[in-house]
Amino acid sequence: MTKTVSLSVARGTEATGMSLQDFNVPYVEGMSVLDALIWIRSHEDPTLAIRYSCVNANACNECSVMVDGEVIYACTARLTPKGAKVEPLEGKTIIRDLVTDIVPTKEHLAAALKPGR
Numbered sequence: 001m002t003k004t005v006s007l008s009v010a011r012g013t014e015a016t017g018m019s020l021q022d023f024n025v026p027y028v029e030g031m032s033v034l035d036a037l038i039w040i041r042s043h044e045d046p047t048l049a050i051r052y053s054c055v056n057a058n059a060c061n062e063c064s065v066m067v068d069g070e071v072i073y074a075c076t077a078r079l080t081p082k083g084a085k086v087e088p089l090e091g092k093t094i095i096r097d098l099v100t101d102i103v104p105t106k107e108h109l110a111a112a113l114k115p116g117r
Contacts, residue, residue: 002026002027003026003027003081004024004025004026004027005024005025005027005036005079005080005081005082005083005084006022006023006024006025006083007022007023007024007025007033007036007037007040007079007083007084007085007086008020008021008022008083008084008085008086009021009022009023009037009040009048009086009097009098010086010087010088010097010098011048011097012094012096012097013094013095013096014093014094018087018088018094020085023036023040023044023045025039025040025079026039027079027081030078031078031079032074032075032076032077032078032079033065033067033072033074033075033077033078033079033084033086034050034052034063034073034074034075034077035079036079036084037050037074037086037098038050038052048097048098049095049096049097049098049099050063050074050097050098050099051063051098051099051102052074052075054075060073061073061102062102063075064089064102065086065087065088065089065098066086066087066088066089066090067084067085067086068084068085069085071089071090074086086098088100089102
């Protein structure tokens with residue numbers, strides 16, 4: 001029998017409002033929160049918006065989220081038998097679900113196009 005854990009995942013957008021959705025995920029000791037999120041997207045809900053790229057795109061920090069109120073990389077956060085609450089980064093514009101705008105404000109195209117630059 002496979003052990004499962006509950007993952008509460010923030011869903012929605014700033015425009016529609018955010019809410020938590022619970023998922024039961026198969027638990028294997030040592031698995032990461034990112035492993036669980038990928039499992040959810042592959043087996044339960046393909047509409048779950050998450051961001052990650054790991055070493056494939058040489059863009060580490062893409063999977064930054066809030067896990068139980070702490071900012072952490074989802075790929076290094078270990079899931080525990082008690083489960084976890086996963087939310088988007090605080091203070092960032094939420095695009096959808098766990099995906100936030102992580103580009104520094106000064107690097108946005110709109111900022112670059114301002115007169116006097």
